[in-house]
Amino acid sequence: MSTTTTAASSTTSTLAREFAAVLPDDCLITDEVGLRSYECDGLTGFRQVPAVVVLPRNTEEVAACVRVCARHGVPFVARGAGTGLSGGALPVADGVVISLQKLRRILEIDVENRRAVLEPGVFNLDISRAAGPHGLYYAPDPSSQQVCTIGGNVAENSGGAHCLKYGFTTNHVLEMEVVLADGSVVTLGAPTAEQAGPDLRGVFLGSEGTLGICTKVTVRLLRKPEAVRTVLADFPSVEAAGETVGAIVDAAIVPAAVEMMDSLAMEAAEAAVGAGYTVESPSALIIELDGPAEECDEQFAEITRICEEHGSTRIHVADSADERARVWKGRKAAFAAVGRISPDYIVQDGVVPRTRLAEVLSQIAEMGSEVGLRVANVFHAGDGNLHPLVLYSEAAGEHDAAEDLSSRIAELCVELGGSLSGEHGIGADKACSMGRQFTDDDMAVMQRVRTGFDPAGLCNPGKIFPTPRLCGERPGPFRPHPLEEAGVISRL
Amino acid sequence: MNTTPTSPASLTELRDAVRDTPGPVVATGAGTAADWGAPLVGEATPISVAGLSGVIAHNPGDMTVSVGAGTPLADLQEVLAASGQRVALDAARARRGATVGGLFATADAGPLALGFGTLRDLVIGVTTVLADGTVARSGGHVIKNVAGYDLAKLLHGAYGTFGVVAEIVLRLHPLPAATRTVALQVPDPAGVPAAGRAVTDTPVEAAALEWVDGRLLALLEGTEAGVEGRASRLVDLLGADAEVLATADADAAWEAHRDAVDVRPDDRAVLRVGVAPTRLGDLLGGLVADLGAAGVTAAPATGVATFTVPAEPVAVDAVHTRVADLGGTSTLRARPAGSAVPAWGPTPSSAVLLRSVAAAFDPDHRLGRGRLAPWLPVPEGASA
Numbered sequence: 001m002s003t004t005t006t007a008a009s010s011t012t013s014t015l016a017r018e019f020a021a022v023l024p025d026d027c028l029i030t031d032e033v034g035l036r037s038y039e040c041d042g043l044t045g046f047r048q049v050p051a052v053v054v055l056p057r058n059t060e061e062v063a064a065c066v067r068v069c070a071r072h073g074v075p076f077v078a079r080g081a082g083t084g085l086s087g088g089a090l091p092v093a094d095g096v097v098i099s100l101q102k103l104r105r106i107l108e109i110d111v112e113n114r115r116a117v118l119e120p121g122v123f124n125l126d127i128s129r130a131a132g133p134h135g136l137y138y139a140p141d142p143s144s145q146q147v148c149t150i151g152g153n154v155a156e157n158s159g160g161a162h163c164l165k166y167g168f169t170t171n172h173v174l175e176m177e178v179v180l181a182d183g184s185v186v187t188l189g190a191p192t193a194e195q196a197g198p199d200l201r202g203v204f205l206g207s208e209g210t211l212g213i214c215t216k217v218t219v220r221l222l223r224k225p226e227a228v229r230t231v232l233a234d235f236p237s238v239e240a241a242g243e244t245v246g247a248i249v250d251a252a253i254v255p256a257a258v259e260m261m262d263s264l265a266m267e268a269a270e271a272a273v274g275a276g277y278t279v280e281s282p283s284a285l286i287i288e289l290d291g292p293a294e295e296c297d298e299q300f301a302e303i304t305r306i307c308e309e310h311g312s313t314r315i316h317v318a319d320s321a322d323e324r325a326r327v328w329k330g331r332k333a334a335f336a337a338v339g340r341i342s343p344d345y346i347v348q349d350g351v352v353p354r355t356r357l358a359e360v361l362s363q364i365a366e367m368g369s370e371v372g373l374r375v376a377n378v379f380h381a382g383d384g385n386l387h388p389l390v391l392y393s394e395a396a397g398e399h400d401a402a403e404d405l406s407s408r409i410a411e412l413c414v415e416l417g418g419s420l421s422g423e424h425g426i427g428a429d430k431a432c433s434m435g436r437q438f439t440d441d442d443m444a445v446m447q448r449v450r451t452g453f454d455p456a457g458l459c460n461p462g463k464i465f466p467t468p469r470l471c472g473e474r475p476g477p478f479r480p481h482p483l484e485e486a487g488v489i490s491r492l
Numbered sequence: 493m494n495t496t497p498t499s500p501a502s503l504t505e506l507r508d509a510v511r512d513t514p515g516p517v518v519a520t521g522a523g524t525a526a527d528w529g530a531p532l533v534g535e536a537t538p539i540s541v542a543g544l545s546g547v548i549a550h551n552p553g554d555m556t557v558s559v560g561a562g563t564p565l566a567d568l569q570e571v572l573a574a575s576g577q578r579v580a581l582d583a584a585r586a587r588r589g590a591t592v593g594g595l596f597a598t599a600d601a602g603p604l605a606l607g608f609g610t611l612r613d614l615v616i617g618v619t620t621v622l623a624d625g626t627v628a629r630s631g632g633h634v635i636k637n638v639a640g641y642d643l644a645k646l647l648h649g650a651y652g653t654f655g656v657v658a659e660i661v662l663r664l665h666p667l668p669a670a671t672r673t674v675a676l677q678v679p680d681p682a683g684v685p686a687a688g689r690a691v692t693d694t695p696v697e698a699a700a701l702e703w704v705d706g707r708l709l710a711l712l713e714g715t716e717a718g719v720e721g722r723a724s725r726l727v728d729l730l731g732a733d734a735e736v737l738a739t740a741d742a743d744a745a746w747e748a749h750r751d752a753v754d755v756r757p758d759d760r761a762v763l764r765v766g767v768a769p770t771r772l773g774d775l776l777g778g779l780v781a782d783l784g785a786a787g788v789t790a791a792p793a794t795g796v797a798t799f800t801v802p803a804e805p806v807a808v809d810a811v812h813t814r815v816a817d818l819g820g821t822s823t824l825r826a827r828p829a830g831s832a833v834p835a836w837g838p839t840p841s842s843a844v845l846l847r848s849v850a851a852a853f854d855p856d857h858r859l860g861r862g863r864l865a866p867w868l869p870v871p872e873g874a875s876a
Binding site: 110112113114115156157159163167168170171180184185186187188190191192193194195196197198199200201202203205206207223225226246249250252253254291292293294295298299351352353354355380383384385417418419420421422423424425426430434437438439441442443444445446448449450451452453455464 | 551554555556576609612613622626627628629632636637639641644645647665667669689697714715717721722764765766767769794796819820821822823836837840845846849851852864867
């Protein structure tokens, strides 16, 4: 054991020496306390202290750091703000964390071409803030948009409430500068809508840091819509709210956002920010329309009628920008707010075909009561993206039961024809469930992509794909890739 | 080239055909873009996906549909229209029977790309057969999905390399209840960028915006009252040179656009290029005089232009160079049989990844061999 430790620390000191040669002193963290602040991301149940943390200031320094790692065969994990909820930025034992937090410049707001050129550490909301004075904004809006970075959004292909109408990060990124696992720098995509050849930009987007490190990104900006109409509608049951969403779709209306909350989630959000929700209501929808004024008004009237037809008990129109912000503040604060009604909680992320929402919600409620745990529901109803919050008490020894329930909910989504994740990613959290959604061949082919980008497997290993080490002795569907068996590639 | 295509009727048959056919293979559909991209190298056996045709599952409430790759888009649109839905893609060659798989493999798109993106944005799941017969699936039947790598993106615009696409899942949009087309006279191509901005600076949100035959066409989609109001607002904002077209005139104008981009001249090459909107003026200026271009159409909001030039290597190369100098991309669409003109522009830095991923997917380059050359060169000594 002591031999291993000595070998590891010797490698670490060699690494630190080589990093010091390419970075200034204040861009290198090797002390225990400093390292510990990087031991986890937003998925705090998974922790691993890295060997070294580096904070390069530009693409050249990122590339130099990656070359040091490549030279020593040491795995590295890129990290933005660390707000991810699937452990995508979980460090690797004896590995390096490459933090992008010093690359935080907005390089260009190109008003005429409606695009922005950004370093990866720019906060999502700051893009729209910078574009706002020009009448433009950046559409993907994850709930964490005040604190999450565009680099993290690129890695996770982040969504948000408005992706129902406007799409995800992948639909808004035109071009990226990427440092590959050998330290070389390539450009993926082009700064234009039209692109030629296979879409490698799209392959990289959402690859959770396993194919390289994005050091610069060009995104599309949209013109702010002329009109925005937001309504908060209470319903006597979750089913009634679900049917309302179906009726809106049937009416050929594509709202900018349709969010659903149940009473537990509203109770928590109300306690936290006082958004004006009716906490006694079993469920509520936030429906937002945007676009040209004529259309918005006409469809808004239609939506109000549909809500009434489906028994809405209260329709509150947010008729000012302030009021709209208040309604959304409650929704966006809902995850954290759950801390007010439960000592501990797990945020789940799964997707079902929208038409199966009622079915999945009643099954989740049943599964919760079977094990005696409460589940709060906040979700993007328009696209079937659920965020069940499993409430539990660590002190009462409920952790394992909660983890188990949460995993079973994600797997239930797959059984109903959906997906393990709509926006939080697979990361370390759900790698062991991937076999529920994909066959061995599916995953082996994904690994071939990985091999093409990162033959040595140094970029964020242990994420997305199940490994025997990660998934323990649990009998799982995973088999090693043939190239791995042949020793051509390895995961760690 | 062998003339009798293998025509598998199922995914299993397709898998076996791809795996068991010796030597290079080329996937075919309706044959509407057989001469797009770089020419095939060597004697490739055609394997048709036309037998994998039709809707596999349409879920109107979820606004998704899965289809065989050999399904003609026009046929699919007809099926979907019965539910008031559509694939928001209007590539011109769909009228010649182009299949969903073929449109996807060639990254084709039409004017609606402004409002809805291209198939890269609309495809949410894909099933593909690799050269060694491995069948892989990515994405799924839900629009929002970040589980695993998005293999569909690798196959979009890959011209049948990397894998033969067997099945595709698409997200759908409602058919608009009403449309209007506003036409603005813009006789000089130099005026196109400014005219485009005049439209996009208004809040009317055009679903398509194309310049063809000396007019800028703005397509508005929405409710009857909505498009009526938006169209008259747009005309007011644009001034005396703008008018709302009558339905028949609007249909004719858009058909003329399709005629312009879906052209197959005997002695000229067709190119589709894209630049940033502000560079479109630089591209269009002198296109005719310097490069001998004809049949120019342009989309000022996306920066996409389609035109023909003489089917000579020097002329086509000059287009690639000019577009690359403007920071854009260019692709050869149609070319006369037997003409050897460069299909692709300067090799991008990312070609190193195309090559390494291809080595993992199809080491002998059996699928669509030569289509992406020189970005993806045919390896020396590849088994025939």
